[in-house]
Amino acid sequence: MLYQQVDTAVTDGASLPWVPLVPYADTILLKYFKLDPIKGEWIVMMKAPMGVQLPKHHHTGTVMVYTIEGQWKYKEHDWTAGPDSIVYETAASSHTYEPVSAGASGYVTTLVQVNGELLFLDENENVIASENWKTSLKRYLAYCEQHGIEAKDLTAFN
Numbered sequence: 001m002l003y004q005q006v007d008t009a010v011t012d013g014a015s016l017p018w019v020p021l022v023p024y025a026d027t028i029l030l031k032y033f034k035l036d037p038i039k040g041e042w043i044v045m046m047k048a049p050m051g052v053q054l055p056k057h058h059h060t061g062t063v064m065v066y067t068i069e070g071q072w073k074y075k076e077h078d079w080t081a082g083p084d085s086i087v088y089e090t091a092a093s094s095h096t097y098e099p100v101s102a103g104a105s106g107y108v109t110t111l112v113q114v115n116g117e118l119l120f121l122d123e124n125e126n127v128i129a130s131e132n133w134k135t136s137l138k139r140y141l142a143y144c145e146q147h148g149i150e151a152k153d154l155t156a157f158n
Contacts, residue, residue, distance in 0.1 A: 016152070018047065019143040024120070024129070025052050029107075032140045035133040035154045042114050042133045047107040048072070048099050054120070055128065056096040061116025063089040068110060069103025094121065 011033050018029035027049050034043040040061065045068075056075075065087040073080045074095035081087050083103070089095075099108040120129040137154065144151040 011152075011154075013045070017143060017147065017149055019140055021046075022139070025054060027052050028054070030136075030139075032136055032154055035137045035140070037133060037155050040116050040133055042136050044112050044114075044136070046110050046112055047105070048097070048110075049107055050099050050102050052099065054097045056094060056121045056125075058094040058119040058121055058127075059089055059091060059114070059116065060119065061091050061114070063087075063093075063115065064113045065089070066111045067108070069105060070108030071100040072108045072110070073098055073100055091116070094125075 013031060013033065016031050016033070018031050020026040021028040021030055025048075029047040031045040031047075032042070033045070034041065036042065048070075065081065067081045067083055067085050067087075069083055071080050071082040075098055076095045080100050102108060116132070118131040119127045120131070122128045133155075140154065141151050143149070
């Protein structure tokens with residue numbers, strides 16, 4: 001693709017499905033907006049119900065989380081993120097996600113920009129699974145195929 005073909009674009013979120021975060025937590029839903037194979041970046045909305053917990057995870061790159069509704073925290077920190085807050089996570093940070101209170105939809109809803117990999121850890125800090133743009137793309141495409149949804153090219157720049 002020539003640089004002249006790359007232009008500002010919009011992704012219509014209403015046309016994208018909410019995809020369960022299987023096999024980790026099928027009640028956590030992700031809406032994938034961008035899966036960038038060049039920078040290793042992935043941009044998703046996440047909806048998490050109360051009572052769900054992900055395994056502790058480690059980031060190989062930076063992460064920014066904007067909270068839309070509800071409140072959440074990391075077990076290892078003493079702050080709580082709520083609506084209109086931004087959490088900036090440094091590369092090489094590790095923590096355990098916990099919803100604190102749901103919003104009107106019954107979920108904690110966030111917009112997340114991840115650079116690099118998210119490595120799930122066991123109680124001994126061993127890597128038990130890895131998530132990145134490519135595993136996200138596989139999950140998205142499998143979900144679309146299973147539900148008869150025409151998949152969009154979330155890796156494209158237009």
